[in-house]
Amino acid sequence: MAEIEELKEKLTNLIETRNVKELRETILDFEPADIAAFMEENLSEKEQLYFFRRLPKEVASDVFIEIDSDTQEQLIKAFTDTELKEVIDDMFIDDTVDIIDEMPANVVKRILKNSTPEDRKLINELLEYPDDSAGSIMTTEYISLKSSSTVGEAFEKIRKTGINKETVYTCYVTDNKKHLIGVATVKHMLLSDKDDTIESIMNDNVITVETTEDKEDVAMKLSKYDFLALPVVDKEGCIVGIVTVDDAVDVLQEEATEDMQKMAAILPTEKEYLKQSIGDLWLKRLPWLLILMISATFTGLIINNYETTLNSLSVLLFACIPMLMDTGGNAGGQASVTVIRSLALGDLEFKDIFKVLWKEIRVSVLLALTLSIVCFGKLYLIDKLLFGYNYTTRLCFVVSLSMFVTVVISKIVGCLLPLLAKRVKLDPAVVASPFITTIVDALSLLVYCNIAVALLG
């Protein structure tokens, strides 16, 4: 935040005094992300346009891609065609596509109209890839080399074309049909002799991804191998683009956020919280709340059914229901979240289901034992002896036994559901804690009522 504060202080004054020359010089000292944050947080709509028009050419589009999409839309609408063209020409294709994804149709039309014909063709190709695919996050601006070139020639090519490439550090070696046959890094080139051929220094065992591969898998692969970029190939093995590490980081962060949202019974959204309207939030939160509310009424039916019986056995039985239900929900949630995250990180697969089940059974028995002993002690020593409630030994035993069974069942349900969801190609995160809580609530009540009737009735 320190950077933005410094920027704010310096710029606010310069904007007020309309000191354009110094404004430009000052701006060049800051990173595009900070300039964008300054614009969004401190300037009115009108000032934003004034400010953006005075940005030095070399940073304007870098700043533009960092601005949030509402502001982007306003700016584009205020731009002349020439201004829009300049901004777009300086952007990488994948960034243009990201922006287009968020814009209304008329703005998209204007963007496409003001792109060069080649860019327009590329943009349209990228727009056709499914939303979650490697194709949707790749860029087509990479450096390709011929295997017969020398290192010196490669450097010459980088010097000539590098300025417009998303990365120059990993270059892709192709044959004359664009088949990807190797990868050469600038590090390797720098450590080699000028006259070495690219063929002699390139790595010909290239890790690639296909255009249709899930973008999360692509990001995980990039992170696993610690690469700076991954080449994306089509079915014929021809390179069509690259995914760079900065985009992979964004994908991983977004996916983690989405999984957390799903675990919390929220429909996923990429929008920042403070930028979501009340209507957005309502729409994203209502469906699961409704579904879970309705399904919780079944738990109510169970209580209803057993009420008279429980009442006749002991009024104290009701007091233990929240403890049993909450502990079951928590125990199940622990197992489900662990499994969901492990699936997302690639540490688990469906085929591990028996390993997981066996592990959870052993842990749950240990946990259930500990919890039911503590539960028994708490009821007997504190509630009965200290507070004088009428808990008989048998009653304490009923509650503790129910606790034991509930915890074991919850863990089993909690670990199995996400794995089964994965198996049938559902998102494991969707069956997370709130959903499992509802199932576990009903199960634990059934267990409790039946044990109570069996042992006390």
Place this chain on the structure above:
Amino acid sequence: MAEIEELKEKLTNLIETRNVKELRETILDFEPADIAAFMEENLSEKEQLYFFRRLPKEVASDVFIEIDSDTQEQLIKAFTDTELKEVIDDMFIDDTVDIIDEMPANVVKRILKNSTPEDRKLINELLEYPDDSAGSIMTTEYISLKSSSTVGEAFEKIRKTGINKETVYTCYVTDNKKHLIGVATVKHMLLSDKDDTIESIMNDNVITVETTEDKEDVAMKLSKYDFLALPVVDKEGCIVGIVTVDDAVDVLQEEATEDMQKMAAILPTEKEYLKQSIGDLWLKRLPWLLILMISATFTGLIINNYETTLNSLSVLLFACIPMLMDTGGNAGGQASVTVIRSLALGDLEFKDIFKVLWKEIRVSVLLALTLSIVCFGKLYLIDKLLFGYNYTTRLCFVVSLSMFVTVVISKIVGCLLPLLAKRVKLDPAVVASPFITTIVDALSLLVYCNIAVALLG
């Protein structure tokens, strides 16, 4: 997974036939991460040692750092001093430190004994940084340049020293007291003339982090600016190391996992699920289950207190308790998880508390209204008219009104607690859904019982 399958097929055969020459050649075709995964999954302890000893020198330590720590420990114990020395010498300092962090004292001693004196000094320095600090994840192997050097001289230096540096693409320009005065990227150098001075092409507005800064903030900064590395400086502005993007990605993934674990009432751990022992899992899961179980008994006390009263009003009142408690818990969980993740991503700060509160109040009223209308309809139309339960209009109203109040309270508690936790420097994720569920359970029951008594009594 395709890479590992291919590797497995090729290598298993070569290991059996002890065809060392072809084994080495085949290995060089694969990435270290895949070789490590193959070793762990397919070889016995003895075979692992045999296999590792036959790895080509140039990949041995790259493979070593990818192996899990238990296997690393076994290998180190089986290594001769010379073998250990070779592996360590080829590793980057930050990787050595990561390994040391996981090893028992006697293994650490052997590692330090077999490091060069300079490395030992650096390792000891790095080990002293706090666990979550930038210092703990940085490496000291970066390229430093003098501002008076020419681009050609810089390339010469990279050629000579680059092989042992974690990244060569971002070079750090220092004065003779090691003060960081600029950053020069290889991309810039490649696009410049050989005789340009580094001073003329370097960026002298360097974004830095301090050694003591939280590693999560460092990783977020790297991702925000899309850098490949960030320089770490001490209090005097002297560069002491760099954090590279691959390590930042790991930090972000770990932090997301930790937050999910905390949200699910698990004590955080970095260990993979399948590698955790039953004892580990028990230890990580028990504390919160116990705490939450005990606190849920207070909810039980509330039921206890009101039981006779509720019973005399209507036995149907009990049936609605799970629905109210679950919906309250889910509504609160939605708000808390949203706020916790936004805090982690830097989208929210404590100073936004009133914005958040105002937003949540409006959303919660909307949600509460929808839910209580549906709840009323469900009780009146389905439970009463269809199933013939004895729900009076007044009773339905009591439940719906309680639903309304519960949802609003839950959202407010859910959004405020993480923000307040942040304020007092607690981890917001710790007060996540399970904890909030317990509070909300008690509050919703109090609301419900009081509304019932007031309107029906």
